[in-house]
Amino acid sequence: MSGPTVSLTGLCKTFGPVKAVTDVSFDVYPGEIFGLLGPNGAGKTTTIRVMLDIYRPDHGQIAVFGGRLDEGKKNRIGYLPEERGLYKDLKLEPTLVYLATLKGLDEATARKRLADWLQRFDLYDHRHKKVQDLSRGMQQKAQIIATLIHQPDLIVVDEPFLGLDPVNTRLVKTIIEEQRQAGRTIIMSTHQMYQVEALCNRIVLIDRGRSVLYGEVEQIKHDFAGNAVVVAGQGDFSQVPGALEARRENGTWHLALAPGVSSQDIFRALAARDDVKIERFEIAEPSLEDIFVSVVQGAGAGEAADA
Amino acid sequence: MRNIGLVLRHEIKTTLEKRSFWLTTFLFPLFIIASTVLPQLLARDTFQEPGLDTLLAAAQPQSAGYVDAAGVIAALPPGFPPELLRAYPDEASAQAALAAGEVGQYYLIPADFVATGDVVLVDSHFSAFTGLDGGTLMEYVLNYNLLGDLALARLLIDPTPSVTMQSIAPATQNSADPDDPFVFAVPFAVMFILFFAITMSAGFMLQSVVKEKENRTAEILLLSVRPRELMLGKVLGLGLVALLQLAIWMGGGWLALNQSGNVATALTDFTLPAGFAIWAVLYFLFGYILYASVLGALGALAPNVREGTQFTFLAILPLLVPIWLNTAFTQAPDGALATALSLFPLTAPTAMVTRLSISHVPLWQPVVSLAGLAGTTYLFVLLSGRFFRADTLLSDASLNWGRIVREVRGVRLHLTA
The missing domain is CATH 3.40.50.300 (P-loop containing nucleotide triphosphate hydrolases)
Structure with a gap:
């Protein structure tokens, strides 16, 4: 460059x-x-x-x-x-x-x-x-x-x-x-x-x-990605070991991970199952707008707390 | 230099494209005529002191009557039109003649007139300002009969009938009659033209700067042009426009004088001193740059035209002083007040040029005055340049006395640092 x-x-x-x-x-x-x-x-x-x-x-x-x-x-x-x-x-x-x-x-x-x-x-x-x-x-x-x-x-x-x-x-x-x-x-x-x-x-x-x-x-x-993954595929993804919450959004599953559980752990767990077929697996990323709001509001809240 | 040239050309083009500029340019001479020549014309007709022969020639066609109880009037002076004064034997007949309209007024000369000097005037239409000329004529008739000497009687009415004025001041170029009020119209006109040419063109400067702040073009310009270049381009461009305007007015006036043989006869006799035009242009240029830099600085500080123009009157106040004191220039152009105003830099642009148009000013005075004006202009341009900064040109802060004081203090500190 x-x-x-x-x-x-x-x-x-x-x-x-x-x-x-x-x-x-x-x-x-x-x-x-x-x-x-x-x-x-x-x-x-x-x-x-x-x-x-x-x-x-x-x-x-x-x-x-x-x-x-x-x-x-x-x-x-x-x-x-x-x-x-x-x-x-x-x-x-x-x-x-x-x-x-x-x-x-x-x-x-x-x-x-x-x-x-x-x-x-x-x-x-x-x-x-x-x-x-x-x-x-x-x-x-x-x-x-x-x-x-x-x-x-x-x-x-x-x-x-x-x-x-x-x-x-x-x-x-x-x-x-x-x-x-x-x-x-x-x-x-x-x-x-x-x-x-x-x-x-x-x-x-x-x-x-x-x-x-x-x-x-x-x-x-990616850095601001929440502790969650997005999964698309066939089968029921509501019960996945290590996932605290599973909700369906626009045909995909949004899985909130338990503390200490990584996306790799979830992927391994799903890959080991025969009742589901994974078509897409990705780390859930927040939108730039979410990041903007969380950073700006977070900084404001931090300053208020310091005061 | 290229950017200064581009700003200069832009200012000239945009100003000349404005309808208001041309309206002002061509309507202004009418204003000058209305405010200078016409009042002088009226003043001449109203207040010029008439001689005895003028009074006799211009006496009202309606006669006056008199009742001479004192028996003083034995005859009318030779050459006195008898129809102007009619004798009546008693007041009743004079009253009847007044009622019939044969006479417009009558005098009662009482029996003890010689002892008291009192005469009573009876007028059909009372006015504090009428009958004064008639009174002079009656006085002339009475003097003639009391003295029995025509020449003496005329002298008592008009003690200086044939004075030949001879100026002991340094020789002037003017062959015009100094008593002719038209002659005074010239310095008035010069004063007005200089005042308006300077203030109008300097006003364009203020508007130009403030408009670029108002329409938000200032920020784009500042990435291409330095603030000082912007100021210089505007001052020079609008200065050239102002010179064009001045040339139109001066040229138009010269043409009008050459074309008109009636009203302007006296004015054509009025010759301006040699080199007057050069002095006028020099004083105009320095005066314009001085006041344009002041109003430009105001424009740089003001967030909009309205707030900027609120302070314009104060900025141009020094130029107005000679106009307020204009009689000092016509009555005593070389007096202490006129001389002081023409040497003081802020009033010199109008004051000195006015003096130069009417009097023979010693050469050292315009030279010293112009040097002072040039020095002051240089200082004001330096000072105003300090106000042409990005933070002032991009600021929306309102313009008030507190801010002006703070800015001036800041600039002064900066200059001394």
Whole structure:
């Protein structure tokens, strides 16, 4: 694997008495979609702003494209901020051309690329309209065009699916996947956990300004797997030695294991039986949303208990 | 530099595309005319002190009567139109003539007039402001009969009938009549144009900054443009727009003066001093940059246009002072007050240019004043640049006195650190 596109180590940022970010670290590599997750007010936006040199950090190390983020490197970044907007009283086409030229494109190239993007997002016929006359979804698509038009190597998108209908959500997901396949680095912040599960390779979960969870999605889910297995097959799985509880869910059996019993013990026990036929056996994994809630709420409860 | 150029071009383009900009540009001259030339025109007609011959020529066609119980009026002065004063033997007949409308008023000259000097005026329509000219005419007739000398009687009414004014001030370029009120319209107009050109274009700066905060484009811009570049691009772009606006106003005014041979005759006689345009442009540019940087800083701190404009009046207050004290410039352009205001950097942009338009200002004064203005502008640009930061441009905190004081203190500490 090549070196990280973004590397944050021990990032700290305060605003007066408020500690927005106290200890955040993660690396993001080319060709991956990285999820930046956290509850509201956790410090995600501050982390992104510090990473993009909009704010200066109090402490910590930041490396983007292998070093300090200079003005030239900024043109290699596409950013869709959480609080976004366009010039409402200006027309769509000149607004996007202006933003593209600020990213280093010459006007002719910007116009040429813009025409393609507008057609792909079904906005071409609206290019002469004022931004304020476009629907919220159209404005969102225009924002995504402004983020991608200069073909950035690092794409930072904050809630990219906000305000989009299912068709356009699918289009944006396809585009994000295309960018990943093209070798670009994508950092995505969203509260839509099913989108994270569908798109992201790795995640970091920030809570109260700290990284509390970091790694590959599958590994995290595995680590948070409850002491249970999911079994599908023929026969009665309600009575399995070592299983405290067995319940049937959507055609599969969810077996809760007794303390000290491993999934291997259950598998061996089932394999020894002639009255059942195993078609699928897997460790029960919680959803990313369950993990998010349990980590955030668990941390909150822990702090309350300490207090 | 490229980004500054892009922001500059964007500001010019978006401002020139605004309908409000062109409405203001073309309606503003009408406002200037309404607020400067018209009042002067009215003032000339209303308050200009008339000479005796003017009074005789302009006397109301309706005659006045008199009852001379003292027997003073033996004859009317030579050249006095007899139909203006009609003699009546007694008050009853004068009263009847008044009731019949033969006369509009009549004078009663009592028998003891020579001892008391009292004359009674009876007018059909009482008004505190009517009959004053008629009183002067009666006084002229009485003086003539008492003195028996026409020249002396005229002198008593108008002691300085043929004064030739000769200025002992350093030679001015103006050949126009200094008593002509139109001449005073020029410095008024200059003052208004400078004031509005500076404050309007600086106001565009505030709106431009606050709108980018309001519509949330600031964060996208900050990833491409440094805050200082953003500020500089805006100041320069809107400055060029302001110069265009000024050129339209000045050029339009020049064309109007050349095309109009009636009302503007006096104005065309009014020649501005050599180099005036250069001084005006220099003072305008520095004045604009100074106030644009102040209003730009306000815009960087304000979360929306409404809160930003609440403090605009205070920010432009120094420019208003010369307008409030405009009589100091027309009556004594080289007096202590006008000189002090034209040397003080915050009031100099309007005050000095106004003085330059009406008086021959010693060269050292505009030079020193401009140097002070340039230095102050530089300091204000430095100071305002400190407010153009990511945390202020992305902040939603409301703008109030407490916050302004905290920010200024923070900036001062930063500057001294």
